[in-house]
Amino acid sequence: MPWTRDQIAARAARELRDGFYVNLGIGIPTLVSNFVPEGMDVTLQSENGMLGVGPFPFENQVDPDIINAGKQAVTEAKDTSYFSSADSFAMIRGGHIDLSILGAMEVSETGDLANWMIPGKMVKGMGGAMDLVAGVKRVIVVMEHVSKDGASKLLDTCSLPLTGQRVVDMAITELGLFAIDKKGNGGVTLLELAEGVTVEEVKAKTRAKLTIGAAVKVA
Amino acid sequence: MPWTRDQIAARAARELRDGFYVNLGIGIPTLVSNFVPEGMDVTLQSENGMLGVGPFPFENQVDPDIINAGKQAVTEAKDTSYFSSADSFAMIRGGHIDLSILGAMEVSETGDLANWMIPGKMVKGMGGAMDLVAGVKRVIVVMEHVSKDGASKLLDTCSLPLTGQRVVDMAITELGLFAIDKKGNGGVTLLELAEGVTVEEVKAKTRAKLTIGAAVKVA
Amino acid sequence: MATDMANKVYKDAKSALDGLLREGMTIMAGGFGLCGIPENLIVALRDSGVGNLTCISNNAGVDDAGLGLLLVTRQIKRMISSYVGENKTFSQQFLAGELEIEFNPQGTLAERIRAGGAGIPAFFTRTGVGTKVAEGKEVREFDGDKFVMETGLVAEVALVKAWRGDAAGNLVYRKSARNFNPMMATAGKITVAEVEELVPVGSLDPDHIHTPGIYVKRIIEGPSYEKRIEQRTVRKA
């Protein structure tokens, strides 16, 4: 069985470390906050200008002045601070955020990321994604392995306009976990396989230079 | 009688306008704050990071965390705000300060200013002077007309290393008030003469292209 | 223009914009989504009827709130934004070729505005290198990494929203409603602020003021605030 959205998020959460400052994108990335290990100190940043983002509010806690970058109502953590969006992106661009987890349309074997526009369709804008992937220390993409029309999203070269070049360190899909060689000649290494998924399925659904990690049991 | 230091400061104060935000340098410029007309709203900025600088404290008001850019103990005004030095110079560089009044070693007829170093002598540093003259909307220099060894400080060209190029709008000395053509071909125009000072004395003590303003009575 | 304290306070949004508006001008408007937007000033801007505007704002509001109000009336010719996904009117006008858009990465937009207010005409950032954003711009290496040059942004008028303010123009923002407001306050040739509460001068702690009064030329206390929430995400008790 391929991983569910929750299982992908749970796997991504295992990349968190005590003391990390993390920025989570919208969608599956948001779910990662549900899987932070008990007792681990992880601080969430929201790029509109908030450090220390708590869970969604109870109905009586909703405050229109407390929203995250997805424009969702959220709450404060115990150590929250607010700052301007300029200061927020100074934090991001300056390399102070340990990890960003975000979604993607395409990821290439050299770590190129496309997640903001499809030529010919209405473009909504890149928001803070370009700043995040360029500035954060480590970038993990969580996404479905193939698009709705069956095309691989893990490619040798992105076909869509880029969000960032050589920026993705790791991709987690329903099929498994992949390390990406963004600094060298490129290449995707399958490090973990979802229970019940075969290496053959991964190979069939991946259009990138793929290596099977030593720890992966070839069924 | 040439103007005293207080008279120079008082004359400079007449260049203030209601609602102005002003940065004053050390020395005679500091005295200008004693001559702000009653009822006029002038806000003083100090480049270390304070807007709304009040007078020196009474003995029991001294607070080591409230100092001006001259490292002098000062007090708060009714509408004071504090900010970082980066934000302070963003304010200065961004052209938000209406007027800067500061001292000088030399001023040229094109508005060049030298007030920070004498080659061969120990250099203390330029502090915020270069930022102020480059960023503030209008710059008035208050200074003695000649140096201790009798050399004119109002020159065709500065001999000392510059603090800023084409930055000074007006100079006020013990001999009078001078407009400086910093945008065009240069030139110093005597607009006001201190009581009892002659145009001849000004001419003798000025080494710049000098025009006598129409309103100045030639004795 | 008089900038003394007494004269900074205006009685309402309409009078606060009086004499500042003209066809084809560039206006900044604070806020992120509908959070921290200058609600009352935007309505007054809409009611003024001034058109052909270039608006610099992170988003374009929704169809019936925020800058969306100015899209419905077709007062906006061009937007400089980072994300406009919440607005259907925007899509329609854009696809019909009636509206221009310049997308900026959000952090680049924020920094360009900060630079504009700080007298910095250009700066280098790694954001957007190797993407469409860098096309036509100078790309330069520093210490072996590539950076793209971006320019400062200013506006003829900046409209900002704060929580509290005083007659000297000092502003304090509340929580994540701060967002783009502080930089825009510095980058407007004329900055007009609206606040939920106008408090007496001297009642704001000098250490808590986010925008020093020097940046604010006109200020009003808004009569009311809708403060709509776009995504009312709640937990079950």
Place this chain on the structure above:
Amino acid sequence: MATDMANKVYKDAKSALDGLLREGMTIMAGGFGLCGIPENLIVALRDSGVGNLTCISNNAGVDDAGLGLLLVTRQIKRMISSYVGENKTFSQQFLAGELEIEFNPQGTLAERIRAGGAGIPAFFTRTGVGTKVAEGKEVREFDGDKFVMETGLVAEVALVKAWRGDAAGNLVYRKSARNFNPMMATAGKITVAEVEELVPVGSLDPDHIHTPGIYVKRIIEGPSYEKRIEQRTVRKA
């Protein structure tokens, strides 16, 4: 390095610097004159004996306080400052050729540090155009005016002083003691903060925090503060 909250608090200045120091390193120290300087951390740095330091600080203290302490012990090889006029030891060592100095205009220094912390490798400013400061640097025109390119500054360790702080590293400065501390907190690879009062997490208002905890890796409560005033200018009652 662990950065979780509990581990950010150190018992004293000496332990807070433990493992961070090495000969020839670059250190930033906050403060303007003697106002807002990290008094206790500077003493601990002096006591460590580490030498050949490059110090980035607006001033160089006085002979017996602030960075002056490190000049007396000849631990500083090079200063990047804007004004060092208050220090006689400095003059002597400089004139003897024992000390290097790079003068920066104060605003350029402040902005370079801000840029360093914000991931901006270079920016343009009009400050210093046509002066010695611009020599050897790129000068470029924007809109008909000339600007000089300045680069971002970072340090291996930044030492800052705040009024209050918490175990998460959040800092609040007091009055004009803020000065260079906030930018330096962002520009240190490792930032160590000392505060007059360490308060419980949650007791600082999120809207009043000047330096978010992310920037502070280690924090101590200083045992005492001299807070010397350089110019004790008083009015007669």
